[in-house]
Amino acid sequence: MKRWYLIPILFLLFTLPLLGKGTREIEPLPSREPLDVGNRFVIAVQQSQDPIYLDPVGATDTTSLLVLDGLFEGLFSLDPTTAEPILALAKEASVSDDGLVWTFLLDKEARFSNGDPIDAEALIESWLWLLDRSKHGEGNTYLVSMMGCIEGVEAYMNGTGSRSSIGITSRNPSHIQISLQTAAPYLPAMLGTTSFAAIHESLRNGGVPPEPTEMVCSGPYRIETITEKEILLSKHAWYRDYESVPSDYIQFRFMDQVSIFESYLNREIDWSLAYIPRELLRAPQDLRITPEYSTGFYYFSSDTDTYMDERVRRALDILIPWDEIRTASGQVFPTSHLIPNHDKPFVA
Template sequence: MPNKILLAVSLSLLLLAGCDLGPSNIESATARQILHLGNGTEPKDLDPHTVTGVPEHNIISALFEGLISVDPATLTPQPAVAESWLISNDGKRYTFTLRDNANWSNGDPVTADDFVWSWQRMLSPALASEYAYQLFTVKNAQAFNHGELQDFSQVGVKAINSKTLVVELENPTPYFLSLLAHYSTYAVHPPTILAFGDRDQAGTLWTRPGNLVGNGPFTLDSWRLNYIIRVKKNPQYWDHQTVRLNEILFYPIDSALTEERMFRTGVLHATSSTPLDKIASYQTNDPDKISIDPYLGTYYYRLNVTEKPLDDVRVRRALSMSIDRQAITDSITKGGQIPAFTFTPPNTQGYFANNNSIRYDLAQAKQ
């Protein structure tokens, strides 16, 4: 089994203003409700069914919306495109009612058929979506994705009418609603996909400015490679009246040093890329500009346990006991990370792993 190392945290620098080129523009950008964000590396694409990275996720979350969202504080499922849902007594049948005012950015209504079409696309073996497993709890979804079933009508997702979607699961899955908050399960606009290629064709031009049709709170305005991606408020979004921002500018920046400097000099409102040697300085000198929050991610070693000596559980246990996770978080990473003794972070939606985890004990490890 892998040795767990650290529980990751989300580290952000937040400046409650924004700008284009420097401090003189900060108040102007804020007054215009324009947010400037450091976004890590250049996104590979903006197709919800094919991308896997955090930079892509950040932008897709602005451009698209799924059936469900989650409360950021409690992770409780919240209505999104689906205004309500019913769960059968056996926990295997979900009936979603879509909002009458849920529209695509071109004005087309978002329909239950759009979700059926999109889930068939996401599960298509030809598309090879790395997140296809997000829907494997749906009846026959895994078999279809693995090519064992050719007829998608046998997969447990049906449009009863334009605003009613029924999903049948293989087994009761209490966390199914939370899965639907992941961007890989979002619907895409079928006519737009087909205008630039086949349903299961990846990497076409449908995700480019002027082509992309989404259903999220923002629309794609411009994409200047390796410079900036600009999104603007979507007037067709069902909840557009509560969207405060007029624009978001995402800056693809490969270097954490560069991104932190852009934040420090007033080019960015916020960054999640902070060099470790800068953290202490912010905590001491600018504590109001730094926020350290829990993040669901675990760093670990993945070991080949079929080869000697790692095929011996006693060796693996000794290795795990020899790692001082607390010392690593206190003296090396210094970013508020939490030592991880189980793969699932503590208090994940109320779940705590048992107390049989392996703690640091060098003397015992040597035995």
């Protein structure tokens, strides 16, 4: 009998110190009013064979990025009206006179959706994770190329530098300094994209990805439910600027074109990502068009004998009335510059 009791006692003696290591005081969940089920913003999305990709670094399609935009947040976010960068996790931002040193002070109230603090280490490790994934051929490599303005990034990416040589440092949990080798006025806009958001370590540890509803987020929302027909996001209590988030829920509904039109007529949706023809609108002001740079493609399969002949493809390129096709769409306009100008967006 003595041996029976000895094993649990020894086990406790060895495990108690381990259990105490690395623990932190658990803060109580902030007291909030219950979420209002009726306070939801409904977005209609046309059904597609492409799945929603809930990877803040790897997603590239519009719908996935729109969902992720509510789930993840970085030093900046993008104003929903002007698309200009505005302060988010950064409470203050300043830049040196020569434009080479950016300094950020973080909001000390910032928390992930599970209550963990969002500090300088969480952000810096998220950016380094982006670099590491790109080195292995994963993620948005074009965004990583924009990080080449940061000291030490190019050397790290080509294997001639170390992590410690990258010009991203922190003096304390609320401070981040980024040193550039060339001035980059676009830095705030870049840091406002989802790829540069704060990513919780549970998503960076290389383990099995959590279920979507268990995913720890840094933005104002978390995933409440997800099915083939809809994704429902709910506002989480830990969000630093909780009271300024207008909608308690954001609902993405995946529907065919006819269902979207019927839902629009019945006032069941607030925003349609699918185009509704002008002649079918309840009111002209319901259609909001914002110019953006885009490139479209018409392509022909060269697997068949006819199109395998380069001369045939060149002939088609000459014969197709491109200007008529562009005009018929009603949504394509010639422009004189890469980025739309809100004062003079188009050149006739």
